[in-house]
Amino acid sequence: MRRTPYVTYALIAANVLVFLFTPGIADSVAGxxxxxxxxHLQAFMDHYAAVPRELIHHQMPQTVPTGQVGLGRNGPGCVVGPPGYDKSPALSVLTAMFLHGSWLHLLGNMLFLLIFGNNVxxxxxxxxxxxxxxxxxxxxxxxxxxxxxxxxDPLIGASGAIAGVLGAYLVLYPTARVWVLVPFLVFLPLRLPAWLVLGFWFVLQAVYSSGEGVSDAGTVAYAAHVVGFLxxxxxxWPLKRGTPPPPEPRGLLFGRQARPRHSW
Known part of the structure; x- marks a missing residue:
C-alpha cells in the first residue's frame, strides 16, 4: 500500500466509539x-437517525419517544411527547451513518470497510x-x-457509504482477486476476481431491494446499498484510467493473496 489508510482507520474507530457510547446499546445487544x-435508546435513535418522511417531505413528527418510561393501559411502556429538540433532516443523514443497531451490524460493515476501503x-x-x-x-x-x-422508520448504518466504496473498488480494481468462502456442502475458500464477487453482491442487493428472496426486506435498507454502490x-469512474493494480498485503487478510515484496 502506498498510503497508510488513515481515513479508513478513523472511520472505523469513529463508528465503534459511537456504537459503544450510544445510550443503552451495550446492554440491549447483550440482552x-x-x-x-x-x-432511552429508542429516543436517541429517533433523534439522530435519518427518517425518509422527514428527508423528502420535511414532515417532522408531532410526538417522539422522550426516553422516559410510563404506565399505560397495556402496562409499562415508552412515553411519547413533543420533541424537545430541533432536528435537521439533512444533517441526520450524516449522523445516521455512524449509528448501528447491533454488534453484527457494526462488525459486518467495518469488515467490508477495512477490506476494500484501504485501496480506494x-x-x-x-x-x-x-x-x-x-x-x-x-x-x-x-x-x-x-x-x-x-x-x-429510522434509517441507520454505514452500509450505504460502504456500498459506495465497494462500487469504487469494482471500477478501479475489477481483476483483483479476493478470497471468499463459498458454501458447497462445506465452506470452500476460493480466490475469485473482484468483478465476480462484488458484481454478485450487487445483484443480490438489487434482487433483495425488490422484496424477492428475503423475508426481512423491510428491515434492511437494500435500496440504499444499491444506490450507494452505483x-x-x-x-x-474518472479515476479508472491509469489505476495500477492494488498493492497486496503481507500474509493473508480476508483474501487478497500475499506477495512478500509488498507491505500492508
Missing amino acids: GSDLAQLC EDRMGHIRYLLFYVVCGYAAGYGFALVNASSG AGMVLA
Whole structure:
C-alpha cells in the first residue's frame, strides 16, 4: 500500500466509539437491557437517525419517544411527547451513518470497510476519499428515502457509504482477486476476481431491494446499498484510467493473496 489508510482507520474507530457510547446499546445487544434503557435508546435513535418522511417531505413528527418510561393501559411502556429538540433532516443523514443497531451490524460493515476501503483511499487520497465516502452515504440515504418517501422508520448504518466504496473498488480494481468462502456442502475458500464477487453482491442487493428472496426486506435498507454502490461506481469512474493494480498485503487478510515484496 502506498498510503497508510488513515481515513479508513478513523472511520472505523469513529463508528465503534459511537456504537459503544450510544445510550443503552451495550446492554440491549447483550440482552440485559431494562425498559428504561430501551426507551432511552429508542429516543436517541429517533433523534439522530435519518427518517425518509422527514428527508423528502420535511414532515417532522408531532410526538417522539422522550426516553422516559410510563404506565399505560397495556402496562409499562415508552412515553411519547413533543420533541424537545430541533432536528435537521439533512444533517441526520450524516449522523445516521455512524449509528448501528447491533454488534453484527457494526462488525459486518467495518469488515467490508477495512477490506476494500484501504485501496480506494490509496487511489483517491485522504481528503477526496473522505468526501467520496460522505457523498455516497448521502446518495444512499436520499435514494432510499425517495423510494420509501412515506416511511417513518429510522434509517441507520454505514452500509450505504460502504456500498459506495465497494462500487469504487469494482471500477478501479475489477481483476483483483479476493478470497471468499463459498458454501458447497462445506465452506470452500476460493480466490475469485473482484468483478465476480462484488458484481454478485450487487445483484443480490438489487434482487433483495425488490422484496424477492428475503423475508426481512423491510428491515434492511437494500435500496440504499444499491444506490450507494452505483454512486461509488460513477464517482470513481474518472479515476479508472491509469489505476495500477492494488498493492497486496503481507500474509493473508480476508483474501487478497500475499506477495512478500509488498507491505500492508
